[in-house]
Amino acid sequence: MPVIGVLALQGDVAEHLAALRRLGADARAVRRRRELDAVDALVIPGGESTTMSKLLVAFELLEPLRARLAAGMPALGSCAGMIMLASNVLDGRGDQESLGAIDMTVRRNAFGRQVDSFETDVVLDGIDGGPFRTVFIRAPWVEKVGPDVEVIGRISGGEADGKIVAVRARNVMATAFHPEVTGDERIHRAFAELVRAACDQSDDDKDTRDR
Ligand code: GLN
Secondary structure, eight states: OOEEEEEEESHHHHHHHHHHHHOOOOEEEOSSSSHHHHHHHEEEEOHHHHHHHHHHHTTTOOOHHHHHHTTTEEEETTTTHHHHHHHEEEEEOTOOOOOOOOEEEEEEETOOGGGGGGGEEOOOOOOOSSOEEEEESSSEEEEEOOTOOEEEEOOSSSSSTOEEEEETTTTEEESSTTTTTTSOOOOHHHHHHHHHHHHHHHHHHHHHHOO
């Protein structure tokens, strides 16, 4: 069974671990280089992206994580995690690092201040079973995506109508909201399936090479 890590430097790590474990996944906290080396995929939780960026540098994980992502490791980011996965961050701190795993521009705190946290229903492409109840907390939105990025969810209605809040680029998914806090595991399940498919594919590639 593939091992799914949850980056555990900061943020709502426990909620992601719990959601993955409820699905029967082998989910483990990742704080160290050797823990990163031992996982097949990584979830980057919600929290605070500038702090996460600083801690990635302090824990000497920034470059190893960039390298794993560049080599195709599947990843799921929520909120601050979405910001971390972006290639370009607006309204970030000057020294804020991101991982560049998804060719997109995100705007931090795009919906306003903490008081502007809200819930709404979002229809997600590729996720069956009706709209997803989404929780936004000082969330980013996506202002621009590159040609290989699939938009899977947008806000519908209100001032932010049409804003992109969920994307997928090959094996990397990101949401501006927090699927880990609502008890609806459909996004984690879709991610776990994606991880399984990616691991099967790389086993096949290895078999072909070894033959
Ligand atoms: N505003 C936070 C940031 O910039 C993200 C908030 C969240 O993850 N809930 O990182």
